[in-house]
Amino acid sequence: MTLRYIFHFNLFIVLFFAQVCAQKAKNTSLKNRPIEQLYSNVKPLKYGSMPQYFIEAHQSGCYYEVYINGILNDTRYINAGTMNNAIPINDNILKSGPQKVTIKLFPLGEIDGKVYTTLTERTRFTLEIFKRDKATPWEGLDYDVVHHYFAPTTTGEEARPFAHANEPMYEETFTFNAEVPYELTGWSDSQVIEGQEGIEQEVLDFYKEYADVIRNQDEDKWAEMVKTREQEYLRSVYYNDKSKEGFKKRVAYFTNTFDNEFIEKMPLDKYEITFSANGKIVTLKSLDYPGESAFSFKENRNRHNGERDKYIASHYIFLHKPKGSNKLEIIR
Structure with a gap:
């Protein structure tokens, strides 16, 4: 069995981590938090077929x-x-x-x-x-x-x-x-970044910034970094229906990380830089743990009984450069 948990931001893996208990006290309610604001001002989409x-x-x-x-x-x-x-x-x-x-x-x-x-x-x-x-x-x-x-x-x-x-x-x-009733921008208009000079160092710099954001529990910055991914996920997977349990548990997983009294940065694994979508998307795959991302961090996980234990969270970060931009952003 692999030594680390894999999180691909999908419905059923999120369900595994979903039973989040009482969270650390905060000055603001969930609905006013940056994570919740990612999904604000959207109404459920209504199509004849979804x-x-x-x-x-x-x-x-x-x-x-x-x-x-x-x-x-x-x-x-x-x-x-x-x-x-x-x-x-x-x-x-x-x-x-x-x-x-x-x-x-x-x-x-x-x-x-x-x-x-x-x-x-x-x-x-x-x-x-x-x-x-x-x-x-x-x-x-x-x-x-x-x-x-x-x-x-x-x-x-x-x-x-x-x-x-x-x-x-x-x-x-x-x-x-x-056949779907929506259209996502995704990476359709993104630049081809495979072969760009210095792209690997740009990816490494982005991973370092992302790890610092999580370690410092900078929820505002994190929400800004994942905004496009999360809004396209909500629109396409749930058709903007925030009442679904799977979506609520996805949000609970994220808030658990930012309500955590223990988060530890971990160094990148030995990695393979991989490009996909005709050279428009890049990510780092682990060579130490086949099939997993090279990125991980350690945090306290909520258990079913309300207690916490330390575990290593590992998830992929898929990056692109939007048309007209020279900055890497999270797209999936």
């Missing part, structure tokens, strides 16, 4: 990473099955039309005294993309599968031997069509 898209992956005999339109959406480096790991992806669907999905499969490495440096015939991976309509009442399994993918096999049948055994890694890209 599709919410999700991915759900299952693997055996491999680790994986799933990218939606170039953004890492799901990763698993634990050799165990998953249940109910549906992850919303609307925030990475900028507008209707073809959406690009990239699958990367990796060998298990050392497991139970054996070392796997390549994928084997027993490698299995499936990904289901499905949607439900927020405009209609939720009725349990009331959803539509829009794409079912399984890693290629020798016969073309899902349960047969993996077709790329003995390879050190497998990658495949496909598209599916999405």
Whole structure:
């Protein structure tokens, strides 16, 4: 099992951390706090159809990473099955039309005294993309599968031997069509920053600034840094509906960090700088902990019984430069 918790700012991981107990006293109420102001002055969107898209992956005999339109959406480096790991992806669907999905499969490495440096015939991976309509009442399994993918096999049948055994890694890209009533700016008008002189140092400087903001619990500055990401997330994933429990728990996760009596800066892991979305987005991936961000910090987590314990929070920061700007900003 990995040594650190991974937070990808998605609905179901947020649910895990969501039971936040009584918070440290503050001079202002939650509704007047900078975090809450991120989501102020918005009204729920009302469309005839409000599709919410999700991915759900299952693997055996491999680790994986799933990218939606170039953004890492799901990763698993634990050799165990998953249940109910549906992850919303609307925030990475900028507008209707073809959406690009990239699958990367990796060998298990050392497991139970054996070392796997390549994928084997027993490698299995499936990904289901499905949607439900927020405009209609939720009725349990009331959803539509829009794409079912399984890693290629020798016969073309899902349960047969993996077709790329003995390879050190497998990658495949496909598209599916999405229809959404909104359009997000996202990174559509961003500059191509891959190859820009000094870009790596700019990224390192941004990570240092972001770590200082969290360590100093500068909630105003943090809210300013994540404003675009959070507003596009609320609009696309929840259609500006702040009454949903998943959204409330997302906010609770953030406020818990800024109501924390203990936060410790941690040095960046050894990292790989990676660009995506045709060179418009950059992030730092950890080389010490595969599948995780190179960025982390240590804080006290609220437990279910009201007590706190120290844990390491690690989450990805996806950066871009908006058109006409020479400054990196958080986009996802």
